[in-house]
Structures are given as C-alpha cells and as structure tokens.
Amino acid sequence: MTFEKNTLKILEKALGELEAGFGSLPEFDHSLDLDAVQDVIMQVVHRMQDNYPYFHPLYAGQMLKPPHPMARLAYMLSMWINPNNHALDGGRASSHLEKEAVAELAAMFGWDVFLGHLTGGGTMANLEALWIAGRVKPGQKVVASQQAHYTHQRLSDVLGLPFEAIECDTKGRMDMNALRRILDKGDVGTVVATIGSTGTGSVDPLAQILALRQKYGFRLHADAAYGGYFVLADNTAPETRAAYDRLHEVDSLVVDPHKHGLQPYGCGCILFRDPAVGSYYNHDSPYTYFSSSELHLGEISLECSRPGASAVALWATQKLLPMTRDGAFAQSLASCRRAAMALHGKLSADERFRPLFAPELDIVVFTPRGDRISEISRRSEELFRTAARHDLHLATFTYPCRLLDATWSDVDMDAETVTAIRVCLMKPEHEAWLDRIWAIMDETATALSF
Ligand SMILES: *Cc1c(COP(=O)(O)O)cnc(C)c1O
Numbered sequence: 122m123t124f125e126k127n128t129l130k131i132l133e134k135a136l137g138e139l140e141a142g143f144g145s146l147p148e149f150d151h152s153l154d155l156d157a158v159q160d161v162i163m164q165v166v167h168r169m170q171d172n173y174p175y176f177h178p179l180y181a182g183q184m185l186k187p188p189h190p191m192a193r194l195a196y197m198l199s200m201w202i203n204p205n206n207h208a209l210d211g212g213r214a215s216s217h218l219e220k221e222a223v224a225e226l227a228a229m230f231g232w233d234v235f236l237g238h239l240t241g242g243g244t245m246a247n248l249e250a251l252w253i254a255g256r257v258k259p260g261q262k263v264v265a266s267q268q269a270h271y272t273h274q275r276l277s278d279v280l281g282l283p284f285e286a287i288e289c290d291t292k293g294r295m296d297m298n299a300l301r302r303i304l305d306k307g308d309v310g311t312v313v314a315t316i317g318s319t320g321t322g323s324v325d326p327l328a329q330i331l332a333l334r335q336k337y338g339f340r341l342h343a344d345a346a347y348g349g350y351f352v353l354a355d356n357t358a359p360e361t362r363a364a365y366d367r368l369h370e371v372d373s374l375v376v377d378p379h380k381h382g383l384q385p386y387g388c389g390c391i392l393f394r395d396p397a398v399g400s401y402y403n404h405d406s407p408y409t410y411f412s413s414s415e416l417h418l419g420e421i422s423l424e425c426s427r428p429g430a431s432a433v434a435l436w437a438t439q440k441l442l443p444m445t446r447d448g449a450f451a452q453s454l455a456s457c458r459r460a461a462m463a464l465h466g467k468l469s470a471d472e473r474f475r476p477l478f479a480p481e482l483d484i485v486v487f488t489p490r491g492d493r494i495s496e497i498s499r500r501s502e503e504l505f506r507t508a509a510r511h512d513l514h515l516a517t518f519t520y521p522c523r524l525l526d527a528t529w530s531d532v533d534m535d536a537e538t539v540t541a542i543r544v545c546l547m548k549p550e551h552e553a554w555l556d557r558i559w560a561i562m563d564e565t566a567t568a569l570s571f
Contacts, residue, residue: 122177128194135198173514178554179561182516184319184347186547188434189383195437196385196430204429206239208419215429216418218436226376227392229352229444231369236399237392238422239378239431243346246375246391248276249423250342253373253393254311255282256401258340261310264303266295266325267521268318270344283308291526292478293323300330304337311340314371316364317348320518320543321477322461322484324348327364327371342373346389349376351482353444353451356458361481369394378435381454381547383442388431453549457483460552464544467559473571475528477520477541483551485544486518489571493533494522498540503569504562505542513561518543 175185188196204212206219219239227235240246251263251273262283265273269286277284288299295314303309312334314325327343334341343349345368351357352365368374374392378384399421419425442450461480468474468487476487489500505517519538522529546555 124176125190128190132194132197135194136201139198139201174512178548178550179512179558180514181544181546181548181551181558182514184380184545184547186381186383188379188385189438189442191441192384192434192438196434199428199430199433202429204433206418206427206429206432207422207425211426212429212432215432219418219429219432222432222436222439223390223392225439225444226378226390230349230374230376230392232392232394234396235392235394236396236421237390238418239427239435240389240391240422241387241424241427242379242389243270243344243375243377244272244276244389245424246346246377246389247272247342247344248279249391250373250375250393251276251280251282251311251313252423253398253401254340254342255280257398258310262303262308263311263313264300264309265313265344266315266318268293268320268323269295269313269315270319270346273313273344282310285309289323289524291524292481293318293321293520293524295325295330297326297329297333300333304333304339309337309339311342313342313344314364315348316343316345316368317351317482319347320484320520321486322348322480322482324361324364324481326360327367331367331370340373341371342375343368343371344375346375346377347380348482349374350381350444350450350454351458353446353448354454354458355446355451356455356462358479358481373398378431382435383438383450384431384435387428388435454483456549456552457546460546460555461485461544463552463555464546464559471563473566478526483546485546486520486541487544488539488541489566489569491532494536494539497532498536498538500569500571501540501542504565504571507565507569508561511561511565513558513565516543516545517541 174180176187204215206212206216209216223237262285263277264285264287266289267286268289274284288296290296314327314330316324372394377389379386379388402421444450461483464485465476465480468476473490474487475490488497489504491497491500501517505515508515518541520541522534522537522539
C-alpha cells in the first residue's frame, strides 16, 4: 500500500499563497541544516514504523479513524502560523473559523443559540460539562451508566462531586428501572446519557430519561463523544433514532470531531444549550451573558492555550463535506452502520460465532461459541491474536456476564466477565472491505477449529 501524498503538492502551492499575504514584511533568516533535519526525521520514520496500521481498512480494533486529507492539509498549513485559540490576539483568523465550525456542529444538533467551543478532546469537554453541572447543582450526585466512559467517574472525583454508576440492560444501555430507583433517593443533580458507548456503541434511551427529568428536575448531559455525528445517519434503528431526535433537549452535549469527524487528535467540542452558563466561568470580561456572536473563546474555556490548527482543519473539512443529512459525510456514516449490520448478519448466521446484540451504531461485539465462559474468553483472545498475524486488527472487550441475554442460557457461567471481540467499522472504506475482513475472520476461526 501507499500513502496519499498528492495533497503535499497542494500544500506547497497554498504555502506560497499564504506567505504572499505577509509579503510586505522584511525577510528573516530561516536557514536550516537540512542534512541534520533529514537524519533525525529518518530516525523518526523508523520509530514510527512500530505502529499498528491505524489508517488501513484492515484495522478495525480501537476507535481510530484517520483524519481526512483535507483536515491534514489544513492542519499542516496552519503550522506555518501556529495560531493559539486561547484568545483573539493569538489566533485571530482561527478563532473566527472555530466559531463558525462550532456553530455548524451546534446546528447539526438543532441549536442556533448555544455556548460552545473546541477542546483538546472528549475528556476536557466532559470535564467542562460536569464542572458547569456541579456549579448548577452544587454537591449533588452525578450518575452515568456502567457502560459510560470511565472518565465520568474520574472527572466527578476531580470536581469533588459524588458519583454513582447505573446498571445496564442486556444491550449495554442505561437501565431505566435502576435509574428511577437512584433518582428516588433524591440526591441526583446530573444524569449523563451516553449516546454511543465506547465499548459497544449503545445509545441510552434518551426519550425516557427526558421524561424522568420532567419529574425529577436533574441536569442532563449527553456524552455523544463517539456517537454524536450519527444524528446525520438515516439508517439507525427506530429506537436509536428516537434518542437522536430528542438530543437537542439536553442541557449540554459533547461530541469529538477527532473520533468520527475526520480530524487529527486534539479536537473535542463542548456545547451548552443555555448560553447563560457563561456566567459561571470566572473571567474579567464585562459580559455576564454570552451568545454565539459574543463569545470570546478564552473567556469561556477551562483550557487556555489550544491549537488554532484544530479549528482550521475542522472548518476546512466541514466546508468540503458539509454536515447535511443528504451529504457525502452523512452517507459515509450510514455506510459504516451498514457495514456493522452486515457483519452482525454474517456472525448471527454462523454457528461458530455469537454476537452480543445487534449494533446500534457501527461497533459490533461478538464471541466465538463455547460451552463455558472461560473457554469463550480464551477463544476470543486466540482469534484476536491470530487475526492480527493475518493483518486484521480487532480489539478485545471485557463484558459483564450478568448483562448477557437469555440466548446465553446454554453456557456455563464459570466467570463474572467474558472477553469478547470488538470490531469498530468506523472508516469510510470499511463497507467495501467487509468481505475481506470476513474472509480473514472465517479462515482464522477455521484454523483455530472453533
Ligand atoms: C472517547 C470517549 C470519551 C473520551 O474522549 P477523549 O477524546 O478520548 O478524551 C468520552 N466519552 C465517550 C463516550 C468516548 O467515546
């Protein structure tokens, strides 16, 4: 295989154009010892060869999606300016691009009025959401499902807020009876709904959580770091769609452009439905009320220095691939989901395998069959290792046996957790590569005589 390198020609041309904009400045010396640079970069090359091929369609393990060449090009171009979006002074043009790009993200969720900005990633974005939640509901408990990202428990700890994990149903979603039981105790300030769990892509039943908010009055945060963009996909199941259709009713929302939005790492986003939460940020601004047209990025962000390049890359990507429901970007998400459904179909029809449940997004979790949990877990590990030797990179995932559904009643539950295989079909190429991926899984299972 080869890397995409044609964009480098555009980069050179674009840099010539960019420097022309500063042409009136006196020249300064930027001569370099190019031999020394080349020596070092070749050392870097050899070190970087020690990676799994995250960029290749046969990598379907962890949540790693390569940036779009457009994003990579815009990010690289920005490096010659290296803007800092902490404040307008440090990142003039890129701050404006960030506001426009973030407004487009908010619009994707149906928000014209909002407060929001980019962050270093989903963790920082969730920290900001929970920090505001703690200001609005001081001292009260944060709850999230047991399959929510572990960051919520840890961030609650950082913020000094009590945290409790809510039991899940057999599809890895927050169990509504368990939530109601905890709400009845009366000390819950914030519920975190996971819209696409990191492990299995499960979507918490948002409509039912919203109904409970009516009764209990908690703050509702949606962690859509992984699944947020699927609001654009037209082929989610009705139950999943029902959650996305009400996503605009939450109080805050996190989405990670560096997960499904084709961006290089270092690009998360926090959005608040009510711009008035800007008043909780301690700052020297004379403003006490913020709206999208008034926001000053440095005044409404916990992080200070942030890469303006991330905003430039996101803006450029969204310009090339607008986030509309009928656009190419939405279609590529729908294609990831089709790939997941097709793989689930193949696994369900094959007596050697057993999927945990039908995928809600583009993540498929399954195990090889076996009589005992310990045997199944061992087979998952073998499949994972052997497939990697045939260039197919999957991931393993530990799942609690108490969440397995009735179809597992024939299995001897000799352990509390089962090791499953997790396949993230999040690349635009995955649908076209599914037969290749399946062929390797099939051969591997045959070789291991499952
Ligand atoms: C990835 C992820 C996070 C953490 O985000 P980072 O960008 O890795 O910091 C939080 N929540 C969910 C649901 C995620 O998938």
